[in-house]
Amino acid sequence: MSLFLVSARPSFPLFTCHASTALSPHPSSPSPPPSSQTLSLTPSSSVQSPLTCALHCPHFQSCSGCTHEFNLHHPIVVDEATNFFKKYGVSDFTFDSCKLWGWRCRAKLAVRGSSSDPLIGLYEEGTHNVVDIPDCKAHHPNINAAVDLLKRGISEVEVQPYDEDEGTGDLRYVQMAVTTYNTSLPAAERYKNGKVQVTLVWNSRNEKSAGSDKLNALTNFLWRNGGPRSNFHLIHSVWTNFQTSTNNVIFGNRWRHLLGERDFWEHVGGIDVSLAPSSFGQANTRAFNILLRKLQKYVPYGASVVDLYAGAGVIGLSLAATRKCRQRSVKCIEINKESKLSFEKTVERLPATIESSITWHNADASREPLSWLVGSDVIVIDPPRKGLDASLIDILQNISSIERKVMSSSESSNSRAKEEKRPWVLRSKEASVQIGSKTPLENSPQSLPQTLIYISCGWERFKEDCKALLSSKAWHLEKAHGFNFFPGTQSIEVLAVFKRGPQKEKSGKKKKKRL
Numbered sequence: 001m002s003l004f005l006v007s008a009r010p011s012f013p014l015f016t017c018h019a020s021t022a023l024s025p026h027p028s029s030p031s032p033p034p035s036s037q038t039l040s041l042t043p044s045s046s047v048q049s050p051l052t053c054a055l056h057c058p059h060f061q062s063c064s065g066c067t068h069e070f071n072l073h074h075p076i077v078v079d080e081a082t083n084f085f086k087k088y089g090v091s092d093f094t095f096d097s098c099k100l101w102g103w104r105c106r107a108k109l110a111v112r113g114s115s116s117d118p119l120i121g122l123y124e125e126g127t128h129n130v131v132d133i134p135d136c137k138a139h140h141p142n143i144n145a146a147v148d149l150l151k152r153g154i155s156e157v158e159v160q161p162y163d164e165d166e167g168t169g170d171l172r173y174v175q176m177a178v179t180t181y182n183t184s185l186p187a188a189e190r191y192k193n194g195k196v197q198v199t200l201v202w203n204s205r206n207e208k209s210a211g212s213d214k215l216n217a218l219t220n221f222l223w224r225n226g227g228p229r230s231n232f233h234l235i236h237s238v239w240t241n242f243q244t245s246t247n248n249v250i251f252g253n254r255w256r257h258l259l260g261e262r263d264f265w266e267h268v269g270g271i272d273v274s275l276a277p278s279s280f281g282q283a284n285t286r287a288f289n290i291l292l293r294k295l296q297k298y299v300p301y302g303a304s305v306v307d308l309y310a311g312a313g314v315i316g317l318s319l320a321a322t323r324k325c326r327q328r329s330v331k332c333i334e335i336n337k338e339s340k341l342s343f344e345k346t347v348e349r350l351p352a353t354i355e356s357s358i359t360w361h362n363a364d365a366s367r368e369p370l371s372w373l374v375g376s377d378v379i380v381i382d383p384p385r386k387g388l389d390a391s392l393i394d395i396l397q398n399i400s401s402i403e404r405k406v407m408s409s410s411e412s413s414n415s416r417a418k419e420e421k422r423p424w425v426l427r428s429k430e431a432s433v434q435i436g437s438k439t440p441l442e443n444s445p446q447s448l449p450q451t452l453i454y455i456s457c458g459w460e461r462f463k464e465d466c467k468a469l470l471s472s473k474a475w476h477l478e479k480a481h482g483f484n485f486f487p488g489t490q491s492i493e494v495l496a497v498f499k500r501g502p503q504k505e506k507s508g509k510k511k512k513k514r515l
């Protein structure tokens with residue numbers, strides 16, 4: 001039996017980000033990549049300083065992951081975003097270039113090929129042919145190291161990669177997630193020493209099905225060669241997900257923890273966050289942290305917050321901890337029930353001084369969205385790429401008239417509590433988690449949010465939703481920021497802050513003092 005021992009740590013790619021108009025694909029004297037840079041954008045600033053930050057990835061063009069090779073720090077869409085926000089009253093849009101290489105801490109990769117020559121990577125554009133990407137420059141280097149180890153395990157144990165046409169084979173996909181939070185290391189060393197939580201998506205119904213001996217053998221191989229007793233401790237834990245469906249959905253419903261630490265912790269937005277492999281997690285940990293820090297500034301101390309499309313509630317909980325949503329409430333609404341456990345674990349590590357009533361509800365934000373908004377000062381929305389559900393846009397567009405109706409009906413009914421009968425509301429209440437015994441203190445329990453914070457990963461859809469909100473005159477844009485969540489692509493993450501009411505006229509004259 002040949003044993004592969006990973007003896008050397010993979011090094012970080014060293015590429016240049018230099019001020020020059022010439023493109024230099026093979027820099028002669030590489031310098032470390034910039035960690036992060038915030039650009040205050042005016043069209044002229046980007047013309048005057050055409051920094052050239054190239055991807056230098058051997059898989060570029062064959063792999064569908066990256067679409068842009070140069071100027072990673074400044075995707076072209078940033079100029080469009082700058083003009084877009086200017087048109088709607090925000091002339092100080094900023095863009096944070098974040099980390100340009102080795103930023104991806106969470107990757108879902110297809111496994112194809114043969115046991116002697118496995119391919120682990122992404123589909124070629126428009127096909128189901130998998131492109132092997134062992135030297136991906138977007139991946140955290142330890143994801144590439146774990147992929148390399150996995151390939152060796154597949155060959156040694158003779159695991160059959162999945163054959164999509166036949167529906168045969170053992171291993172369909174792998175999810176690799178890196179935790180960069182290890183308090184036993186100095187803070188500066190934590191990122192590069194990230195450990196990988198590996199989830200093997202196995203083509204069988206459960207652990208009793210034929211082929212489970214190979215699953216165990218592969219898991220043991222990974223642990224022996226990448227676990228705490230190996231030369232290079234790379235693997236945080238190994239999980240499996242059982243999936244036999246012939247559709248394109250990556251994960252099935254059965255998850256099993258096999259080896260290593262069960263809990264996976266990360267530290268973002270000022271709090272420790274637990275993320276199970278089944279829960280949504282942001283791929284770019286560093287950039288997400290930068291976004292959360294910016295977001296916190298727009299939430300007044302002591303505000304009540306509703307976090308829609310909340311995943312494991314990272315945004316809501318980070319606000320509860322840092323904005324002291326004291327004696328008020330934080331509500332998190334999420335459709336994926338798998339995120340509940342991660343939410344509960346994260347809450348366990350929140351500072352004991354937090355006094356807010358914190359709840360997580362397993363519910364569809366598009367069904368009766370008004371019921372979640374009532375009593376909150378701030379609404380945070382972080383939908384998937386497809387944007388906001390029509391029912392939510394409708395409520396947000398008509399929020400002022402709805403608020404008047406809600407207020408007057410609550411006065412006339414004189415707080416007579418109606419018995420809740422709607423089945424989806426009852427279901428979401430059953431599946432909810434309430435933290436803290438305090439009933440939230442609400443000055444005006446029937447009021448609706450005055451601040452709307454929209455976080456978007458889908459620029460095209462964001463523009464549509466933004467125009468719909470502004471056209472109603474129910475909201476105006478106050479601030480907007482962009483973050484380079486996906487360097488190498490034209491996708492950016494946007495944080496837009498809206499306030500209630502139409503845009504106030506900006507006049508050059510000084511305000512008259514009130515007498």
Ligand SMILES: C[S@@+](CC[C@H](N)C(=O)[O-])C[C@H]1O[C@@H](n2cnc3c(N)ncnc32)[C@H](O)[C@@H]1O
Nearest residue numbers: 280309310311334335336364365366382383384
């Ligand atoms: C972009 S993620 C954001 C998650 C979270 N805010 C975070 O940053 O970790 C979008 C989330 O919306 C959830 N989602 C999608 N449709 C939903 C719906 N109709 N109602 C509630 N949640 C939904 C997804 O399951 C996913 O967790």
